Amino acid sequence: MPEIAITELSLNDLRDVLSDWGEPQYRARQILDWVYRKPISDFSAMSNLPPKLRESLDSEFSFQSIFPVTEATSRDGSSTKVLFRLSDGNTIESVLMMYDKRRTVCVSSQVGCAFGCPLCATGASGFERNLTPAEITDQVLFFSRCLQAEGGAVTNVVFMGMGEPLVNFEAVWRAVENLTSPGLFGLGARHLTISTIGIPSAIKKLSRKKLQVGLAVSLHAPNNELRDLLAPPNRMYPLEVLIPACRSYVEATRRRITFEYTLIRSVNDSVPLAIELAELLRGLNCHVNLIPVNPTPEFKPPHRARIQAFHETLTRHHVSNTIRLKRGLDIHAGCGQLRARD
Numbered sequence: 001m002p003e004i005a006i007t008e009l010s011l012n013d014l015r016d017v018l019s020d021w022g023e024p025q026y027r028a029r030q031i032l033d034w035v036y037r038k039p040i041s042d043f044s045a046m047s048n049l050p051p052k053l054r055e056s057l058d059s060e061f062s063f064q065s066i067f068p069v070t071e072a073t074s075r076d077g078s079s080t081k082v083l084f085r086l087s088d089g090n091t092i093e094s095v096l097m098m099y100d101k102r103r104t105v106c107v108s109s110q111v112g113c114a115f116g117c118p119l120c121a122t123g124a125s126g127f128e129r130n131l132t133p134a135e136i137t138d139q140v141l142f143f144s145r146c147l148q149a150e151g152g153a154v155t156n157v158v159f160m161g162m163g164e165p166l167v168n169f170e171a172v173w174r175a176v177e178n179l180t181s182p183g184l185f186g187l188g189a190r191h192l193t194i195s196t197i198g199i200p201s202a203i204k205k206l207s208r209k210k211l212q213v214g215l216a217v218s219l220h221a222p223n224n225e226l227r228d229l230l231a232p233p234n235r236m237y238p239l240e241v242l243i244p245a246c247r248s249y250v251e252a253t254r255r256r257i258t259f260e261y262t263l264i265r266s267v268n269d270s271v272p273l274a275i276e277l278a279e280l281l282r283g284l285n286c287h288v289n290l291i292p293v294n295p296t297p298e299f300k301p302p303h304r305a306r307i308q309a310f311h312e313t314l315t316r317h318h319v320s321n322t323i324r325l326k327r328g329l330d331i332h333a334g335c336g337q338l339r340a341r342d
């Protein structure tokens with residue numbers, strides 16, 4: 001099977017290939033229209049292309065870089081998790097979440113993750129490698145094709161699956177361009193969110209990009225002592241460096257930033273910590289998502305009253321925040337539950 005996936009190519013790359021083959025340039029747009037917008041599974045279905053061109057594409061490129069192995073849907077039908085095999089045998093997971101009219105794909109950006117955060121199943125398996133732009137893009141295209149078959153469409157993409165997206169910045173950004181380019185997938189940039197554990201230099205780099213992609217930072221604690229435990233990259237990028245980078249991002253982009261705060265019973269769910277969090281974020285245009293932790297042997301979610309008290313304290317201190325619903329728990333597709341397993 002050819003090693004280069006068609007989604008690895010930009011419009012101009014494909015035009016160059018076509019010109020080498022003596023084919024007209026307009027074929028590039030036709031081909032990418034099939035790849036990004038139609039529910040097909042191989043080049044032979046590209047019915048407006050001459051058979052010889054379809055054969056050339058098939059012998060030079062692979063139609064997809066990821067291959068579904070297993071699929072699980074939550075009991076309430078709102079989340080579907082798919083395990084994909086990559087061409088080198090590694091595996092990743094992605095999730096489709098359906099809520100009201102939203103169809104959100106949660107994509108992975110790395111095989112494993114080097115950071116090993118205790119709240120996250122991905123980190124427990126160690127780091128294998130970065131995903132390519134095609135492997136990231138193809139996760140969205142897989143679910144897009146499934147939804148199209150039922151008359152639906154992907155409405156949102158979140159980089160919250162396996163891996164730290166800002167460590168794999170160039171490939172993630174190439175995938176963002178594939179997904180937002182009007183001639184390719186054409187999703188509005190505001191419908192994409194990159195979620196990070198908080199890498200200040202990469203946040204600054206992101207703030208210089210023109211596309212209005214959303215940014216979510218996993219905070220989990222309002223001070224270094226606690227955050228060193230819950231998000232170990234904090235030892236390299238402490239709050240006194242991270243929060244100013246977030247403030248610069250908001251100033252440069254004029255966009256509101258989202259902070260994810262996983263609430264853990266008797267660890268980070270007290271009212272004094274909520275007050276400390278409000279102090280840390282004072283004057284910052286942000287929204288805090290409060291996420292009761294998915295239960296594990298080590299961590300339990302707080303009782304309802306503690307969650308409510310934390311929420312009300314932030315609100316009283318003028319910090320916009322919401323308590324987020326837990327989805328996909330029964331198929332291990334909740335936040336921090338993705339890992340590669342057969």
Ligand code: SF4
Nearest residue numbers: 113116117120123163
């Ligand atoms: S939370 Fe993010 S940075 Fe931490 S181990 Fe998991 S994927 Fe990596």
